[in-house]
Amino acid sequence: MSIIDQIIAGDVRATARLLRDIDDQVPSIYPLLKELYPHTGKAYVIGLTGSPGVGKSTLVDQLATRFRQEGLTVGILAVDPTSPFSGGAILGDRIRMQRHFLDPGVFIRSLATRGHFGGLTRSTNDMINVMDAMGKDIILVETVGVGQDEVEVANSAHTTLLVTIPGMGDEVQAIKAGIMEIGSIFVVNKADREGSRKTVRELRNLIELGLRRKEDTTWEPLIVQTEALKGVGIEDLYQAIMKHRAYLFDNENGQLDSILMKRARSQLIEILRDEALKAILGRMEAQGMSLEDLSRRIRNKESDPYTIVHEVLERELK
């Protein structure tokens, strides 16, 4: 049985090996990713994003349990370095997660690389594709919602949950600042805390003022309050996700197509950016131009990075 067949059959060991190679950016992944690509597109991808400490991992944990109750298989991808899924956990969290480790219907992996030359968005997309090809029905992707890459990742999910907690005025500030215009659903977690209603009210005002996810212009974002640790509000959140899913799959509004086009475009650009850089750096090295020497010339003001890049591209591009 080929590696591809093993992965498509859902073999955990073969899949884990490929994901590790993606994380390490081993060149042998490309033929495999090409072959797997036609087998992607069946999974429903849910992004969860928000600051550290808002409880994203606990929500992922609860949602995984809820989807399992429907008999659906779940892939969990933690791009958040503070996530217990990715090993940034305190002990208690890690123990709590173990119930899923024993369930063959749940496949959990984290992205460890903060790569040499970037590539976070690209590796995340690749990993989502692999989990999709291995047959997971639902893929939950946890990212920290601040950096540019992380927002990009969240943006290519079917449904994006923007998670916040009461009293984080800064969260609302961030929304106003424009980077957070990506939520299909706003989750106010730890809703038993003081200020929960105020946060909900502020979010509602922002939505009424026209805050919309660029991909879903006709979708009015939902607001759900949860206490993820106790499981409170998880059913509401599940229903909200199903509602957004039904909205996307309503052919008349064309929103699903818009999201899939955006994802295709993001994959194309991220892979091109990465591979172009790698190919050019490889050629430079083959010609004896080391990054070390060039950096020294820049550092010593014998040249500048703009001139060097111009020269390199003149030389390497047809």
Place this chain on the structure above:
Amino acid sequence: MSIIDQIIAGDVRATARLLRDIDDQVPSIYPLLKELYPHTGKAYVIGLTGSPGVGKSTLVDQLATRFRQEGLTVGILAVDPTSPFSGGAILGDRIRMQRHFLDPGVFIRSLATRGHFGGLTRSTNDMINVMDAMGKDIILVETVGVGQDEVEVANSAHTTLLVTIPGMGDEVQAIKAGIMEIGSIFVVNKADREGSRKTVRELRNLIELGLRRKEDTTWEPLIVQTEALKGVGIEDLYQAIMKHRAYLFDNENGQLDSILMKRARSQLIEILRDEALKAILGRMEAQGMSLEDLSRRIRNKESDPYTIVHEVLERELK
């Protein structure tokens, strides 16, 4: 007087125009950046990074005041979308900032772009170079310390302040997870809050366990407690920065060279990555290959992004 001469003479209007063009990624910036490059390298760059809400902008504000007392000129660059400097502020903050707006010795700009095709690190580096060339002695760069780009930016500063507040266990988690190994100085702000000593103790333990900035392996990170809003601890922080500066400029340890080499390398790679992608996309478009069409082929599974990128690079690279 040429634009270059105006900028070198510290002309605010000419500089502001170039910075706006960098933010918009206008192609006309390259010849100017090339010409300015030999005039860079005099400024001392201080990065401040940490989660939203820890008080980075208030610290920037206080440090700017402190450096002004020494007669030094200050550039402030806000890469953080939640920073009051970048317009993500609530009204009170913005009013507080105005004292610097009236001081010609302080030049404040923010980076608005969350660019089409990335480029955050690159634009930030470019803007630091411009503020450097215009003669600012100190450049304070405020970033959100979570994303990969933001960490990269902080990493190329002379001195990096990692800002946290008491009771953010997640912050310490993030440090353990490895992304935060970039602080020359740890600042525990809002130190009047409960748990401040505990946070300091935890940080001290991590430092004793060998937490070190990769660039300064022989530097033992300092910990400073501040209450930035009241100005408490700012003098300690200033002295800590001066101590780190003296350490860097001690020629025997070679740490300054290591930081400058890292910055040169980062600039080279980020510009190359960006320009290679732009050049290739431009050539594709000139040949009538639109991103839209290619994305549709990927979306429809007529091809996959790996195959398309492979074909494009075969065609475009010599």
